[in-house]
Amino acid sequence: MSRKITxxxxxxxxxxxxxxxxxTYFHHLMVLWMLFSLxxxxxxxxxxxxxxxxxxxxxxxxxxxxxAAILGMHFGLAGIPGILLAAIVAxxxxxxxxxxxxxxxxxxxxxxxxxxxxxxxxxxNYWVDLTRxxxxxxxxxxxxxxxxxxxxxxxxxxxxxxxxxxVVAFAYACHALMSSRTGRAFIATRENAPLAASLGIDVFRxxxxxxxxxxxxxxxxxxxxxxxLTVVTPDVMSMQYVAALIIMVIVGGRGTISGPIxxxxxxxxxxxALRALGPLRLVIFAALLTASVIFLPGGIVSLWRRIxxxxxxxxxxxx
Amino acid sequence: MDYVVFAQQLTNGLVxxxxxxxxxxxxTLVFGVLHIIxxxxxxxxxxGAFFTYFAAKLLGLDYISAAVVATxxxxxxxxxxxxxxxxxxxxxxxxxxxLSSLGLALLLTNGGELIFGADPKYVPxxxxxxxxxxxxxxxxxxxxxxxxxxxxxLFGLNLFIRHSRMGKMMRATAQNPEGAALSGVNIxxxxxxxxxxxxGLAALAGALVGPTAMIxxxxxxxxxxxxxxxxxxxxxxxxxxxxxxxxTLGVVESLAGGYISLGFAQAIGYAIIxxxxxxxxxxxxxxxxxx
Numbered sequence: 001m002s003r004k005i006t007x008x009x010x011x012x013x014x015x016x017x018x019x020x021x022x023x024t025y026f027h028h029l030m031v032l033w034m035l036f037s038l039x040x041x042x043x044x045x046x047x048x049x050x051x052x053x054x055x056x057x058x059x060x061x062x063x064x065x066x067x068a069a070i071l072g073m074h075f076g077l078a079g080i081p082g083i084l085l086a087a088i089v090a091x092x093x094x095x096x097x098x099x100x101x102x103x104x105x106x107x108x109x110x111x112x113x114x115x116x117x118x119x120x121x122x123x124x125n126y127w128v129d130l131t132r133x134x135x136x137x138x139x140x141x142x143x144x145x146x147x148x149x150x151x152x153x154x155x156x157x158x159x160x161x162x163x164x165x166x167v168v169a170f171a172y173a174c175h176a177l178m179s180s181r182t183g184r185a186f187i188a189t190r191e192n193a194p195l196a197a198s199l200g201i202d203v204f205r206x207x208x209x210x211x212x213x214x215x216x217x218x219x220x221x222x223x224x225x226x227x228x229l230t231v232v233t234p235d236v237m238s239m240q241y242v243a244a245l246i247i248m249v250i251v252g253g254r255g256t257i258s259g260p261i262x263x264x265x266x267x268x269x270x271x272x273a274l275r276a277l278g279p280l281r282l283v284i285f286a287a288l289l290t291a292s293v294i295f296l297p298g299g300i301v302s303l304w305r306r307i308x309x310x311x312x313x314x315x316x317x318x319x
Numbered sequence: 320m321d322y323v324v325f326a327q328q329l330t331n332g333l334v335x336x337x338x339x340x341x342x343x344x345x346x347t348l349v350f351g352v353l354h355i356i357x358x359x360x361x362x363x364x365x366x367g368a369f370f371t372y373f374a375a376k377l378l379g380l381d382y383i384s385a386a387v388v389a390t391x392x393x394x395x396x397x398x399x400x401x402x403x404x405x406x407x408x409x410x411x412x413x414x415x416x417x418l419s420s421l422g423l424a425l426l427l428t429n430g431g432e433l434i435f436g437a438d439p440k441y442v443p444x445x446x447x448x449x450x451x452x453x454x455x456x457x458x459x460x461x462x463x464x465x466x467x468x469x470x471x472x473l474f475g476l477n478l479f480i481r482h483s484r485m486g487k488m489m490r491a492t493a494q495n496p497e498g499a500a501l502s503g504v505n506i507x508x509x510x511x512x513x514x515x516x517x518x519g520l521a522a523l524a525g526a527l528v529g530p531t532a533m534i535x536x537x538x539x540x541x542x543x544x545x546x547x548x549x550x551x552x553x554x555x556x557x558x559x560x561x562x563x564x565x566x567t568l569g570v571v572e573s574l575a576g577g578y579i580s581l582g583f584a585q586a587i588g589y590a591i592i593x594x595x596x597x598x599x600x601x602x603x604x605x606x607x608x609x610x
Contacts, residue, residue, distance in 0.1 A: 290422030
């Protein structure tokens with residue numbers, strides 16, 4: 001099947017999905033799936049395209065959520081300006097943190113982002129005047145156009161479509177980026193940084209650009225999350241979410257567009273399916289991550305290519 | 320300024336710092352010798368504390384023998400962890416190994432919650448309630464024990480790495496694994512010994528710190544985070560860096576907690592790290608690759 005057929009079919013299926021069931025709980029799960037897809041796609045820019053492992057991504061998600069929540073609480077700003085500001089604030093944090101930490105690479109970078117993530121987590125927990133500390137912020141206004149104009153999105157289906165729109169837009173942006181000159185510069189940086197630098201690519205700037213884009217999109221995800229759940233606590237920045245996002249990208253398939261979305265689906269679905277098992281489900285999750293890393297380093301997506309025998313390079317934009 | 324209060328804060332900071340040093344030394348050892356970032360390191364700290372608790376409770380051992388049994392037990396677990404999760408992946412990409420260790424960390428935390436129960440436990444120690452006084456300074460004997468044992472173990476480790484045959488083999492592997500293997504170093508043995516040492520150190524830290532605070536299965540992620548912050552500060556792979564970094568972090572946190580704000584003590588500790596990293600991104604003693 002060519003892309004011209006599959007992509008419209010998948011889009012139609014995604015649009016029709018909420019009408020397959022009237023169960024609002026399933027609608028809730030669909031919203032979570034889309035939300036995690038957006039976050040995993042943004043983390044994928046860092047892991048898959050610029051080739052660094054970030055353990056601080058949940059912090060940017062949290063920054064976006066708190067920006068939206070605090071703006072709504074103090075200024076009644078609950079609409080599109082709030083989401084844009086969340087993206088700008090998360091992106092600014094991303095710029096500063098990226099500027100400091102992208103100067104080193106590999107495992108050291110991973111640990112450095114972990115350190116920055118926990119700094120942000122700690123500050124959120126203790127700066128009670130601004131964030132209300134561990135209690136979190138509740139009663140966040142639902143999403144509106146400008147806030148306070150009477151238009152408010154309250155149904156799960158509504159959020160599903162809004163976030164689906166963001167996912168499709170961002171996925172297309174990723175695809176367009178990877179077929180552009182800048183995208184090829186990203187890949188060159190990932191594959192061989194010294195060689196890329198010798199060809200005149202500003203490696204540090206490319207990495208910083210990717211990092212800032214990824215963190216800004218994570219901020220958008222956080223803002224949408226805050227408006228949808230109407231409550232946000234520092235837990236969104238905890239190690240659990242950091243690990244969850246990494247699991248989605250790695251198990252799905254890093255460096256691809258379908259991979260993180262499939263990874264998010266697996267995460268949400270499996271977590272629900274195993275709910276009855278209690279604490280054991282997280283043990284199963286950990287085993288899944290380990291097994292996937294060891295036996296399927298290209299993720300689920302590479303399995304599909306292995307079955308169909310397509311001989312394409314397993315990473316988007318590498319061709 | 321009140322010098323007694325200041326000296327008390329400094330002492331508390333040094334003791335806390337020594338626990339950070341014990342945790343960070345294992346992390347930095349594994350990275351320095353094998354170039355592995357072990358996310359599961361904190362879980363061995365957690366296991367050390369829990370093994371001490373159960374050895375005291377189920378086997379009826381006194382605190383010191385329970386701590387020794389726990390340390391040895393976790394060191395043996397280190398052999399298995401190496402055989403299953405690290406040795407088979409030695410030729411894979413560094414991210415694969417890092418993620419595999421993250422998987423092991425999640426397995427141990429959640430497995431621990433399943434087996435030990437999520438409720439906090441208290442490790443009994445005869446030293447926890449009796450105090451040690453020097454002038455006007457007051458320290459519990461347990462905290463004196465932490466500092467003394469920590470210092471002795473680090474001194475012993477230093478001698479081992481510098482002078483023993485195995486220590487020389489470890490340093491050769493750290494410099495160049497292929498070259499070391501070619502000149503007859505048994506890399507497999509180096510892996511095993513490094514993990515035994517690192518897991519044992521983490522478990523010892525857990526067994527020592529256990530009586531000063533409640534223990535619970537998720538304490539490992541706290542430990543690994545502190546360990547990582549110390550090694551970022553000191554420089555990955557450097558044992559002097561772990562020593563200086565750990566003591567600095569402990570003292571800074573303690574002074575910030577005493578004079579500025581208890582809640583922000585940790586954040587202030589982190590702020591110092593950012594300042595250091597702006598100046599030296601590879602840490603105080605590190606030699607990280609730079610772009």
